[in-house]
Amino acid sequence: MTDELNWGDGDYEPTARTLEPVAEVVLDAAEVVPGERVLDVACGTGNAALAAAQRGARAVGVDQAETLVGIARDRATASGAEVRFIVGDALDLLVADASFDAVVSVFGVIFAPDADRAAAELRRATRPGGRMVLTSWVPSGPISAVGRALFGALSSPPAALPRWGDPEWARELLTRHGAATVDVVEHTLPSRAASPEAWFADQEVNHPVWRWVRRQMTAERWVELRKESVAVLSEANEDPRAFRTTSRYLVMTARLA
Numbered sequence: 001m002t003d004e005l006n007w008g009d010g011d012y013e014p015t016a017r018t019l020e021p022v023a024e025v026v027l028d029a030a031e032v033v034p035g036e037r038v039l040d041v042a043c044g045t046g047n048a049a050l051a052a053a054q055r056g057a058r059a060v061g062v063d064q065a066e067t068l069v070g071i072a073r074d075r076a077t078a079s080g081a082e083v084r085f086i087v088g089d090a091l092d093l094l095v096a097d098a099s100f101d102a103v104v105s106v107f108g109v110i111f112a113p114d115a116d117r118a119a120a121e122l123r124r125a126t127r128p129g130g131r132m133v134l135t136s137w138v139p140s141g142p143i144s145a146v147g148r149a150l151f152g153a154l155s156s157p158p159a160a161l162p163r164w165g166d167p168e169w170a171r172e173l174l175t176r177h178g179a180a181t182v183d184v185v186e187h188t189l190p191s192r193a194a195s196p197e198a199w200f201a202d203q204e205v206n207h208p209v210w211r212w213v214r215r216q217m218t219a220e221r222w223v224e225l226r227k228e229s230v231a232v233l234s235e236a237n238e239d240p241r242a243f244r245t246t247s248r249y250l251v252m253t254a255r256l257a
């Protein structure tokens with residue numbers, strides 16, 4: 001039986017909360033104004049869609065993880081925001097052609113296996129002259145190194161993810177899918193915990209990706225990987241009294257002709 005990665009497994013909400021500032025950066029880049037139609041693709045618990053609604057936009061969110069869409073709907077109800085959340089695939093968006101002024105994705109479509117099809121769908125949903133704004137991690141720094149080590153330890157590692165963290169690759173892809181201009185700006189996001197050990201312990205208990213990798217390992221192999229990972233995190237620790245590391249990410253803003 002294959003063990004599929006399910007982003008609704010564990011408790012993704014704490015991670016999503018750390019990404020809230022990125023949703024604001026993305027909406028700034030998309031220059032969202034009140035009344036505009038905004039689509040948040042791979043919305044998770046709804047950060048960017050809810051923030052867009054806060055700015056007066058008419059927002060829709062779509063994600064394939066039913067559990068996360070449920071959390072997003074609860075958050076909308078709790079805040080009184082009128083946001084429609086749909087369970088669905090970024091590779092086959094259940095929205096009409098050219099129906100959004102801005103289509104955004106915060107560390108979302110980068111996980112879809114077929115980047116060409118994902119980009120084609122983003123473009124299809126965006127009106128002529130509209131904006132597509134995406135973020136991707138830059139493959140550098142200790143968290144990225146730990147992620148690569150964990151994936152590399154799998155007996156059948158997943159196919160390499162599309163190269164969204166490479167600005168030239170992303171620019172070429174988005175241009176091929178209708179972008180008249182593509183601006184790429186690098187930003188940083190800190191991660192904090194009481195210690196490197198505490199950061200890793202939180203991931204292995206709560207984060208769906210870490211949990212998914214762990215399930216495919218023997219207990220002994222996992223203990224080794226934990227030790228190696230904590231060593232990498234400790235080596236790069238920016239805060240001698242706790243744990244802090246800074247991850248780099250790209251904000252890619254594509255404008256359609």
Ligand SMILES: C[S@@+](CC[C@H](N)C(=O)[O-])C[C@H]1O[C@@H](n2cnc3c(N)ncnc32)[C@H](O)[C@@H]1O
Pocket residue numbers: 007008015016019041042043044045046047048062063064065068088089090091105106107108109111112113
């Ligand atoms: C790192 S999370 C980001 C979630 C959210 N954008 C945020 O800022 O917290 C990645 C999200 O992509 C979603 N995802 C991955 N592949 C997808 C696909 N093909 N279609 C729809 N959602 C997808 C996952 O379910 C997960 O919610």
